[in-house]
Amino acid sequence: MKTVTHWIAGKPFPGLPAASDASRAWGPVTDPATGEVTARVAMAGPAEVDAAVAAAKQAYAGWRGSSLAQRTAVLFRYRALLDARRDEIAALITAEQGKVHADALGEVARGLEIVELACGLGTALQGDMSAQVPGQADVASIRQPLGVVVGISPFNFPAMISMWMFPMAIACGNTFVHKPSSKAPSASVLLAELAAEAGVPEGVLNIVQGDEVAVNALLDHPDVAAVSFVGSTPVARHVYRRASAGGKRVQALGGAKNHMLVMPDADLDAAADAAVSAAYGSAGQRCMAVSVVVAVGEAGDALVSRIAERAVKVTVGPGDDPASTMGPLVTRAHRDDVAAYVAGAAAQGAEVVLDGRDFTVEGRENGFWMGVSLLDKVSTDSDAYQNEIFGPVLCVVRAESYDEAIGLINACRYGNASSIFTRDGGTARRFQWEVEAGMVGVNVPMPVPVGHHSFGGWKDSAFGDHRMYGSEAVHFYTQGKVITSSWPDSPSPR
Ligand code: NAD
Numbered sequence: 001m002k003t004v005t006h007w008i009a010g011k012p013f014p015g016l017p018a019a020s021d022a023s024r025a026w027g028p029v030t031d032p033a034t035g036e037v038t039a040r041v042a043m044a045g046p047a048e049v050d051a052a053v054a055a056a057k058q059a060y061a062g063w064r065g066s067s068l069a070q071r072t073a074v075l076f077r078y079r080a081l082l083d084a085r086r087d088e089i090a091a092l093i094t095a096e097q098g099k100v101h102a103d104a105l106g107e108v109a110r111g112l113e114i115v116e117l118a119c120g121l122g123t124a125l126q127g128d129m130s131a132q133v134p135g136q137a138d139v140a141s142i143r144q145p146l147g148v149v150v151g152i153s154p155f156n157f158p159a160m161i162s163m164w165m166f167p168m169a170i171a172c173g174n175t176f177v178h179k180p181s182s183k184a185p186s187a188s189v190l191l192a193e194l195a196a197e198a199g200v201p202e203g204v205l206n207i208v209q210g211d212e213v214a215v216n217a218l219l220d221h222p223d224v225a226a227v228s229f230v231g232s233t234p235v236a237r238h239v240y241r242r243a244s245a246g247g248k249r250v251q252a253l254g255g256a257k258n259h260m261l262v263m264p265d266a267d268l269d270a271a272a273d274a275a276v277s278a279a280y281g282s283a284g285q286r287c288m289a290v291s292v293v294v295a296v297g298e299a300g301d302a303l304v305s306r307i308a309e310r311a312v313k314v315t316v317g318p319g320d321d322p323a324s325t326m327g328p329l330v331t332r333a334h335r336d337d338v339a340a341y342v343a344g345a346a347a348q349g350a351e352v353v354l355d356g357r358d359f360t361v362e363g364r365e366n367g368f369w370m371g372v373s374l375l376d377k378v379s380t381d382s383d384a385y386q387n388e389i390f391g392p393v394l395c396v397v398r399a400e401s402y403d404e405a406i407g408l409i410n411a412c413r414y415g416n417a418s419s420i421f422t423r424d425g426g427t428a429r430r431f432q433w434e435v436e437a438g439m440v441g442v443n444v445p446m447p448v449p450v451g452h453h454s455f456g457g458w459k460d461s462a463f464g465d466h467r468m469y470g471s472e473a474v475h476f477y478t479q480g481k482v483i484t485s486s487w488p489d490s491p492s493p494r
Contacts, residue, residue: 002039004029004185006048006209007192009055010202015042016051024213027182032098032328033318035366039096041185044210049177049217052206056148056175057223059203064145064173068122071171075119078167078198082112085194089187093158094319096184098327098368099282101319111163113451114469118167124474125172137486143478145173146249147225150218152239153188154231155181155330156285156390162188164455165228168473170204174225177206179218183330185209219243226476228468229253230287233388233414233460240463251476252463253287253456255388256416259409260290260445261431263402264299266421267443271299272306274421274445279394280314280372283326284338287461288417288439288446291389292378293396294405300398304376307394308353311372314392317361328368329391335368338391342373345384345395350375356392380408388414402427410436415458417447438462 006013015025029039042048063071082089090104099107127142151165158180166176180188188207195205208214212235218224219242226249229239236254243250260278262271278290295303317324329335339357346352356371370392378385378395385395399405409418419441420431428442438457441447449455449470456467466476 001037004039004041004189004209006042006044006052007189007205007207008048008052009206010196012189013048013051015044016047027211029096029183029185030331031095032330033320033361033367034364035332035368039186041182042209043182044179044208044214044217046213046217048208048210049214049221052177052208053148053218053221053223055203055206056177059201060147060175063170063175063201063204066173068125071173072119072122074199075115075167075171078195078200079112079115079119081194081198082108082115082191085190089159089190091320092186092190093184094327096186097155097158098319098330099285100324100327101322103282104319107157107160110448111160114163115167117451117469118171121168121171121474124471125478133484135486136488137484140483140485142481142483143172143474144481145478147174148177148223149174149226149228149477150177150179150224152179152215152218152227152229152231153181155183156282156287158184158187159191161230162191164230164468166205168469169228169477170200172474172477174477175204177208177218177224179208179210179214182209182211215239216242219248220246224248226250227252228476230468236463244464249476250464251456251466251468253468254461254463255390255414256287256289256457256461257292257388257412257414258288258290258417258419259292259294259412261294261402261405261409261418261420262296262299262303263420263422263424263427264297265423266299267423268299268303268306270443271421272303272310275307275394276310276314278445280311280326280392283329283370284392285330285390286446288448289390290419290445291393291395292385293394294399294409295396296399296402296405300396304353304374304396307396308374311354311374311394314372316359316369316371318364318367326372326392329370330368332368334391335370338370338389338393341384341387341389341391342375342393345375345378345382348379348382348384350378350382350384350395380411402430406431406434410434413460416461417441417457419444419447438467
């Protein structure tokens with residue numbers, strides 16, 4: 001069976017002899033399309049975390065002292081290697097996370113965007129200078145790295161989210177310890193191998209595999225300066241509280257419940273296309289998935305029938321089959337939780353237009369399958385509305401007016417992303433101003449910002465300051481310094 005190890009000081013690191021609990025040394029990695037365990041992954045305890053942080057700390061002085069040109073050259077080489085190995089990275093994602101290959105390639109492409117951004121960091125790291133401020137003094141503002149930075153990522157984007165974090169962090173001169181999800185750990189190791197091949201020095205990028213034991217050891221580690229986290233809201237809140245209590249800088253992105261508001265004047269065909277791709281793409285396991293459509297007035301019936309017509313054409317199957325447009329869910333337990341929301345919504349008054357619970361793939365009956373589900377007239381009090389389902393379940397809520405719709409969207413505790421479909425510029429403008437979300441779409445289903453803008457939500461979708469990538473990442477991964485200097489004119493003869 002394949003073994004997935006940690007990566008410390010530029011090489012695979014199998015783990016230290018388990019001092020106290022040998023049963024925790026390895027965890028299973030499962031192929032969601034077959035239900036079979038395909039690998040074992042090392043599970044870090046405090047000793048492995050110490051080793052990774054020590055390697056990062058040791059590498060810091062040299063990396064911090066390297067020139068921007070040296071760091072940029074390494075990142076350019078890294079970009080080329082990632083580009084050449086896109087297919088291989090995508091295949092690892094599909095094998096452990098389950099998403100279809102085309103979707104996994106899209107994930108790699110979005111991650112590459114941030115590596116490209118990191119290649120051009122010279123401009124973003126450029127400081128400011130004011131000459132002759134008081135008398136013969138000049139004032140300069142510069143930004144410097146923080147030290148050892150930690151990134152903790154979720155299962156649903158095993159490559160992209162790590163690429164949101166470490167390329168920008170190391171381009172800024174920090175060293176990095178990454179803790180990927182133990183459900184999909186292999187892509188991170190390939191990313192680290194390629195970084196080493198590109199010339200990232202030993203210890204600059206390290207990986208500890210594992211679960212909350214590793215996370216908590218990282219959050220408490222005195223040599224860690226900052227923590228970037230992406231995952232569910234309860235864990236994001238925990239990470240934010242625990243790491244910031246120890247004085248660390250923290251950005252912790254959490255879960256989502258993204259609403260798409262559809263006005264009666266919208267292009268309903270375009271809105272239905274958008275709802276289907278944004279709700280069921282990646283089996284709904286995206287923090288930017290649309291999970292609620294709020295249909296205003298007479299948009300309702302026409303929209304629901306258009307969504308249903310399109311949703312039945314989603315082809316569910318193994319991610320490595322080019323005919324599949326939607327893969328399985330990540331684990332059996334998660335699949336069962338998602339199915340329970342469909343049952344619960346029906347019991348709480350929703351109309352089940354499409355029910356994906358009773359679905360399997362011939363020859364892969366042990367996979368974690370669910371077909372698409374469409375729930376109409378969902379009550380905002382129901383569990384399916386109140387919670388992040390994170391599966392291929394689209395809830396439709398009916399509203400009488402724009403005001404009612406925006407009211408219910410803003411009452412939601414999550415504020416990751418939200419979009420509106422309308423042909424009325426005035427309504428769209430009001431929405432983009434009034435909606436309480438960090439990313440907003442107008443006639444766009446999933447408003448994922450491009451690399452040079454920043455990514456992040458509001459309310460229970462994000463804790464801490466500074467968003468992922470773009471200029472906010474430079475601010476997160478560096479600290480400012482303002483230098484006032486005075487060099488009176490030299491008395492020596494010229
Ligand atoms: P998760 O919160 O279970 O896990 C995220 C990371 O935290 C993993 O590395 C995991 O090992 C670790 N972890 C899990 N439980 C922990 C605990 N109790 N204490 C400390 N660490 C713990 O999330 P997931 O199931 O892997 O990913 C799905 C979630 O991530 C969804 O809620 C989704 O919305 C969210 N997500 C958010 C964004 C965003 O940008 N806001 C992006 C992708 C995913």
